[in-house]
Amino acid sequence: MRTLLQTQEIGSLKKPEWLLRTLRDARVTKEAKEAARDDLAMLNIKTLEDIGLDYVYDGEARRVEMYEYPVRNVEGFSFTGRVRSFDNRYYRKARCVRPVRLLRNYHLDEFLFVKEHAKRTPKIPVTGPYTLVDWSFNEHYDTRRDFLIEVSRKIINPLLKDLDKVGAKVIQLDEPAATTHPDEMEDFKDAFNEAVEGVKARISVHVCYSGDNYRTLFPILPELAASEYALEFANRDSWELGTSHDVRKGYSALKQYEEYAIKGVLGLGVVDVHTDSMETAELVRDRILYAARAIGDPTKLRINPDCGLRTRSRRVAFDKLRAMVQGTNLARKALR
Amino acid sequence: MKVSTEMKVESYCFGIFPRDETLIEATRKNAKNVGALVAQRRKKIMGLQKLTYASDPLLDWDDMFRPLSMGLRNLEANGLNRFFETNTFYRVPVVKGKVESRGDVLRNAVAFQELKDVGKPFLVEVPEPFTFVSLCSDLHYGNKVALALDYAKAMNRELASMSDPKFKLLVLKAPSCAFGLGNDDLQLLKESLNVMLSGLKVTAILHLYFKDPSSVLKKLGGLPVSGLGLDLFCGAGLSLKGYPYDEVALSAVDGRNTKLEKVPEMAGRVWALASEAKVKKLYVTNNSDLELLPYVFAVRKLAVLTKVHRAVERWS
Numbered sequence: 001m002r003t004l005l006q007t008q009e010i011g012s013l014k015k016p017e018w019l020l021r022t023l024r025d026a027r028v029t030k031e032a033k034e035a036a037r038d039d040l041a042m043l044n045i046k047t048l049e050d051i052g053l054d055y056v057y058d059g060e061a062r063r064v065e066m067y068e069y070p071v072r073n074v075e076g077f078s079f080t081g082r083v084r085s086f087d088n089r090y091y092r093k094a095r096c097v098r099p100v101r102l103l104r105n106y107h108l109d110e111f112l113f114v115k116e117h118a119k120r121t122p123k124i125p126v127t128g129p130y131t132l133v134d135w136s137f138n139e140h141y142d143t144r145r146d147f148l149i150e151v152s153r154k155i156i157n158p159l160l161k162d163l164d165k166v167g168a169k170v171i172q173l174d175e176p177a178a179t180t181h182p183d184e185m186e187d188f189k190d191a192f193n194e195a196v197e198g199v200k201a202r203i204s205v206h207v208c209y210s211g212d213n214y215r216t217l218f219p220i221l222p223e224l225a226a227s228e229y230a231l232e233f234a235n236r237d238s239w240e241l242g243t244s245h246d247v248r249k250g251y252s253a254l255k256q257y258e259e260y261a262i263k264g265v266l267g268l269g270v271v272d273v274h275t276d277s278m279e280t281a282e283l284v285r286d287r288i289l290y291a292a293r294a295i296g297d298p299t300k301l302r303i304n305p306d307c308g309l310r311t312r313s314r315r316v317a318f319d320k321l322r323a324m325v326q327g328t329n330l331a332r333k334a335l336r
Numbered sequence: 337m338k339v340s341t342e343m344k345v346e347s348y349c350f351g352i353f354p355r356d357e358t359l360i361e362a363t364r365k366n367a368k369n370v371g372a373l374v375a376q377r378r379k380k381i382m383g384l385q386k387l388t389y390a391s392d393p394l395l396d397w398d399d400m401f402r403p404l405s406m407g408l409r410n411l412e413a414n415g416l417n418r419f420f421e422t423n424t425f426y427r428v429p430v431v432k433g434k435v436e437s438r439g440d441v442l443r444n445a446v447a448f449q450e451l452k453d454v455g456k457p458f459l460v461e462v463p464e465p466f467t468f469v470s471l472c473s474d475l476h477y478g479n480k481v482a483l484a485l486d487y488a489k490a491m492n493r494e495l496a497s498m499s500d501p502k503f504k505l506l507v508l509k510a511p512s513c514a515f516g517l518g519n520d521d522l523q524l525l526k527e528s529l530n531v532m533l534s535g536l537k538v539t540a541i542l543h544l545y546f547k548d549p550s551s552v553l554k555k556l557g558g559l560p561v562s563g564l565g566l567d568l569f570c571g572a573g574l575s576l577k578g579y580p581y582d583e584v585a586l587s588a589v590d591g592r593n594t595k596l597e598k599v600p601e602m603a604g605r606v607w608a609l610a611s612e613a614k615v616k617k618l619y620v621t622n623n624s625d626l627e628l629l630p631y632v633f634a635v636r637k638l639a640v641l642t643k644v645h646r647a648v649e650r651w652s
Contacts, residue, residue: 080594081630084354086416086425087398088363093630095594135423139595181421211418 004335005288005303005328006054008267010206010230011125011174012066012308013044013059013317037062038113045118047318052325055123055170060308062110066127066174067135068092073106074155077136095137096147102155105162115167123170124163125206125308129156129191134177145187152194160199171196172204172230176307178217179210185220193225204228204267208307209235218256221264230267232306234287235274241282243290251287254294266295269306270327271320276312278319284327289334298335303328343610344617345652346388347645350461350507350543351591351625352400353381353393354634378447382454384635386642388619389505390458392446398427400463400509400625401471405429407441408490414473420511420546422592422628429472435486437493452500460498461507462491464542465528466521470512484524488532495536506533506540508561511624514547514570522555529560541565541585545624550574557581563615567623568605569593576613584615587623588644589637594629597640603647618652620645 022028022036044059063069068091071077076098082090107126114122129152133144141147160171173195178188196203205226207217214231221229237250245252257266270287271279284303292298303324309317355363359377362370374395381393397403405413410433416425442462451458463471465484477483495506508529517525533540540561544552548571549564556564563583568574569590576584586609588602610618622641626634 081354081632082357082360083630084424084627086427088355088360090360091423137594139593177423180418180423209418 002054002332004299005301005332007303007325007328008053008055008123008230009048009057009059009321010267010304010306010308011057011060011172012063012310013061014310014312014314015040015061016314019061041110041113042117045114048321049118049120051318051321053321054120056114056118056120057122057124058110058114060125060310065091066125066308067132068094070106070127070132070155071136073103074100075103076100076140091135093135093137096140098140100150100154102158105159107159108162108166111163111168112166121169123172123204124168125172125174126156126160126163128173128175128178128205129195130188131175131177132156133191134180144184145190148187148191149194152191156195157197157199160196160201164200168201170204171199171201172206172228173226174206176206176208178205178207179212179214182212182216185216189220189223193223196225202227204230206230206267206307208232208269214253214256218253218260218262221262222260226264228265228267228302229262230269230302230304232269233291234269234279234306235272237272237287239277239279239283241286243286243293248287248290251290251294254291257295262295265300265302266291267302267304270303271305271324273305273307273309273311273320276316278316279323279327281323281326281330284324285330285334288328288331292331292335298331303331343615343652345620345645345649346617347620347641348387348389348391348459348505348507348585349385349622349626349638349641350391350459350509351394351622352397352627353395353625354627354629354631355395356631359395375447375450378450381635381638382450384638387645388457390451390454390456391461391507392451392458394446394461397445399425401426401429401468403441403445404462404491405472407438407445408487408494409436409438410434410476411472417471420515422546424628426471429468431472431474431476431483433476435483435490437490439493439497442491442494443497446498448498448500452502457502457504459505459507460495460503460538461509462495464508464510464513464525465491465532466517466525467510467512469524481524481527484528485531488528492532492534492536495532495538499537504538506536506538507565508540508542510542510544511546513542513556514544514549514552514567517552517555526559533560539563539583541583541619543585543621545587546570548574553579563617563619565619565621568609569623574609576609579613579615582615583617583619584610584613585619585621586610588620589622589641591622591624591626591634591637592628594633596636597644599640599643599647602640602644603651606644607648607651618648620648 543565
């Protein structure tokens with residue numbers, strides 16, 4: 001595997017219509033639906049490898065989405081209705097009404113499938129404890145912290161240890177809610193560290209759309225038991241070429257890398273997942289070169305999209321990943 | 337417990353109420369009957385409000401700014417931003433020129449006729465100027481005070497267009513105020529509220545929520561409002577000694593958690609705090625929009641709110 005500027009996806013890809021039609025069709029057997037999911041997982045793995053990513057997964061082909069899928073596999077939660085995300089977009093939000101208990105390792109089968117079929121290293125995304133708790137109502141635990149620590153200890157930690165046992169080498173904990181409550185950053189850190197306690201796999205944390213340019217996140221990164229931080233920047237950046245501070249304003253948070261003496265690897269978001277506008281390889285290159293200079297060491301960079309690409313069509317998602325790989329190749333040349 | 341015979345107790349529920357599953361799906365499909373469904377559901381929810389004041393559940397508002405940011409002159413609704421510390425997002429109002437009233441934006445955005453027909457006093461709610469300037473994106477003024485004053489002037493005209501003998505209460509949604517106010521912000525708030533409320537014959541309550549109000553309470557005396565609305569579900573040690581107004585609105589139900597409040601416990605807490613504040617009037621309310629709950633739980637919270645009001649009323 002390359003050592004300089006390894007590339008990776010963050011997680012989700014859009015499910016194609018043919019799969020959704022198959023899953024919705026009451027005449028299709030459970031076995032046939034499972035086979036359809038296998039087909040999509042295989043297709044995603046091979047496509048990501050053909051594009052040239054160093055770390056791959058299955059595009060989360062078997063998951064409904066990142067919250068409902070895990071929570072449906074945990075005892076203690078009850079789904080009771082939808083809550084607005086924005087406009088008329090809603091998500092199902094569960095209530096925690098009893099002590100939590102892991103019913104089954106909901107990522108085990110999918111990981112074993114990816115491990116068997118991938119030629120590149122699999123990187124498994126797992127929704128982190130803080131996000132599961134923040135996106136749920138708490139009716140059982142006395143405090144949010146109690147709830148959080150229980151989810152870390154009883155759900156996420158055993159799940160990660162299981163993945164460890166079957167050969168997971170890289171695990172990414174997805175924590176988009178991490179910076180929602182600035183007053184709770186210590187709780188986030190403690191829960192995260194409990195979740196990965198005793199896990200041997202390399203741990204990455206993905207935090208996106210922090211809303212405060214990561215000002216609340218950076219101070220706790222040195223104490224977080226993760227060796228990689230996959231963050232989003234491109235959606236706040238300009239589309240002009242260049243490596244000056246003025247042009248690369250979306251990456252201004254990187255000043256904090258030095259300020260807080262961050263030691264870990266940065267997973268650098270270089271393509272915006274919320275627009276069909278296509279980044280050029282040269283734009284990706286310049287974003288990488290700017291970041292390499294800002295953190296002072298290009299060997300501490302991995303390259304990824306801002307977030308999972310499930311909101312884009314599959315064609316746009318794959319084109320963005322191709323632009324990302326091509327731009328990374330240009331950056332490698334420039335750095336040599 | 338100190339018992340007051342002078343304190344009057346009233347109640348209301350403010351904020352956007354959640355859509356039920358049928359309305360969510362109809363809106364998603366852009367169904368022809370969405371308007372009729374909204375009217376039907378609105379009537380049902382207003383019927384569930386066994387409270388002193390009626391309020392529009394604002395079922396067709398996509399966030400607390402939307403009809404204003406799409407209706408007032410030189411405002412647009414643009415990109416998404418997180419709504420405080422929730423997992424719900426609002427479209428940022430973008431200021432592209434001088435903010436001005438059209439005279440009927442608010443009246444058309446709330447069920448004015450239904451409110452007038454309901455047979456009891458009603459409330460209207462709007463974001464107050466400091467929260468507006470804190471959450472919008474200003475591409476025109478470059479000056480918070482000028483923007484706040486123009487917004488206040490525009491809203492004053494919009495509110496004046498709703499003049500009605502039953503329009504008795506104005507809820508000023510002020511979550512940003514709970515997160516801290518500098519001296520300049522306080523001055524801005526005071527001046528803009530003076531403009532916004534000028535000539536209106538309504539009781540105005542400034543509602544702070546999403547944050548423990550303790551740290552800003554002492555600063556908030558002397559505003560041209562009748563009282564403050566306080567979120568009792570943030571922080572535990574709220575004291576209302578020296579409270580500077582004759583009226584207070586205290587939340588008996590939490591719009592951010594499905595857990596149902598115990599009526600005697602909340603009634604006791606609300607009563608004790610109002611007694612400590614030595615107010616002449618207590619409003620029993622919710623802390624924030626119930627839209628952060630699934631529909632069935634919002635309905636249950638409304639029932640709890642009614643019961644807490646009745647319990648407190650018995651004591652008074």
